[in-house]
Amino acid sequence: MGGTAVVLCLILQLTQEVKASVGNCIPRKTVKYQTVSVEMFVKEGLSNVSTLLVDEETDTLFVGGRDVISALDLNNVSREIAREHWFATQERQLECIRRGKDKIRCQNYILLLHKINDSNVYVCGTNAYHPLCDHMVIQRTKMHLQGRAEESRGKCPFEPTLKYASVFVDGAFYSATSNNFLGTEPIILRSMQNPVRTEFKTSWLNEPSFVGMEIVPESEFSPDGDDDKIYVFFTETAVEFEFYDKILVSRIARICKGDLGGKRLLQRRWTSFLKARLSCSIPELNFHFNIIQDVFFLRRGKWQDSIFYGIFSQQWGRLDISAVCAYSMASIQEAFSKGSYRGPVTVEHSHVRWMVFRGEVPVPRPGACIDNFARSMGYNTSSDLPDKVLQFARDHPLMDSSVNPIGDRPALLKRSSNYTRIVVDRVTGLDKQTYDVMFLGTDDGYLHKAFNCDGEMFIVEELQLFLSPEPVQFLQLSAKKGMLYVGSMSAVVQLQVSGCHRYKYCLDCILARDPYCAWSQASHACVLLSDQTENDVRKYLFTLGNNVHLKCVPLSNLARVVWKFNGSRIQDKDSKYLLYDGGIAIFNVTVAETGFYDCLSVEKSKAKEFFITVARYALYAHQNTEKANVNAATDDNNEAEAVGFQSSLSTYLLKDATKQKSVGSQKENLLLKLLSAGFALLFFFLFIWNFYKGHISLPWKIREASSKDTNADLENPELTTGRSGAVRESSAIQTNMSFLNE
Structure with missing residues (x-):
């Protein structure tokens, strides 16, 4: 008790320091339920939504709930295409109740949905604490279970509320859950092909809570002939720390896809199982967020460029802070491939301490996949590995080095919000920069959109998804359709990744800094960036004293180009400018030439001339560096906010744009009156x-x-x-x- 009191005291002392030092992101806008534009699926009989599966090829969203599987239209989830019920038998339910479980939980909760092909989905349910898996056949607007359910101990949880993870890879099913009714045998299992599992040892898994599992194709273009890896994310009770109370730590574990187990030692056990601590902390305070809540794998063209994003919370105290940390594949590989091992060592009075192994490590490296080096030594599969390597791997599953996040600190810290789910979309903004946009579900039914803007995390908006507060249980992204699919206990919500339509004014659209959005002159609205034409926005950089070339092409062969500077037409005789086919040249640019340049395409029809603005350029000179940004926009009110189309817009440019707008408008009004x-x-x-x-x-x-x-x-x-x-x-x-x- 004394130790616990000391811990609580330290936490209370840190509370004020954390609140004072941690930058808290405040959402720029809060959008209430009544004004959020969403499609929603709420049907009688749908309850305890427990899993979502997005199938972009067939435009279907599969929803698993209690005793039911629904197939929804991916383009409009309010439309149900098909439904299939799967009940636990009455006999099975009665047995479950006799064993002391609640009547409500003694039903069939559909927890796993994995697509095998366009006509087959692998389905698993708790089946009144007797898990079963079956294949579901999809035929257009109909679907049905094959009726060949198989016992699925180790594949699917017994307990509906137990956290789990799974992935389907090349005909093999990988799962991380509990292997028994009581939930006391945690297991990471491969089934269907070459069954292999973890050891039932606390040094391997100690009361884990699994949150995610992903495959990384590390064999692609590998010069070392490496194998693909399956990574597992979970929180467990730490075995390496000596403390008065249980300390929870977040882990990342790794296994090799080609692992077949050992020949004499570790038969049908993973020979490649290794785990490391997943660090997410505030370094200056030595304060750790030690419970991982969810993880998302942002896949890129090259697996080396992929990133894992995780949501973390703290174990003690009521700091009420959520953290998001991001991890590169390079740091993960380094921890497993180059780090030292930890293992249990018996000291005086039979006390066990976990120490860093300082002795000679067997060759090939324990826990490593079979690669070209191992093959050169005659080890073509894991069953060929020598006993000393397997013995070492069994006794030293823990790496000494932690996997540290990018930047060695959280990417996002948020007070007064408990994040439950995360997905990430990579977007190219108007400034041609790449942004990782995070969508975060909260425990009170809100969705936050956040990204790093000019080196600082910025929350664009928070949306209230449900009328009454309820946790976001599931969050799925369809980058192809630009849609998010959110599941609570009783409903499924569909909404766009962008919220451009919510910004009614040009400046509001700019200040939102939403990488998905841009202001369109043609529609006088904030629209999706992908809907903008190439001429809407351009970005240049010029130095005072140099020549500037602004491009512009008329809209047709019958049209001619007219240029305006701050609303006044530029004459051909002006020696400062050279008008030529395809644009205009401005010689020896000075501060006097900074302002707005409009290119108009002029075409005559039936004695009438029609003027259409093709491009707008805003030339600004930085006061301190004698440089300026040139931004083309298409705002119809001569507003300097056009520069704000850049997602990474600086505060200085916004202020400067406002000044330019005021001065430019006054000059235009005076000039028009004089004319x-x-x-x-x-x-x-x-x-x-x-x-x-x-x-x-x-x-x-x-x-x-x-x-x-x-x-x-x-x-x-x-x-x-x-x-x-x-x-x-x-x-x-x-x-x-x-x-x-x-």
């Missing part, structure tokens, strides 16, 4: 001068002159041509005046 006054005065003098010269007749003399002019025109055709030319010239003047007054 209007000047044209009015010019028109008045032209009218007086023409009247004085007799070019304009009084109204009552027009009729008399009309008949004379007609006869003169018939006698002298050249006069007709000249008058038509004058009419065309007058029309052109009117058009130009209309353009300048635009």
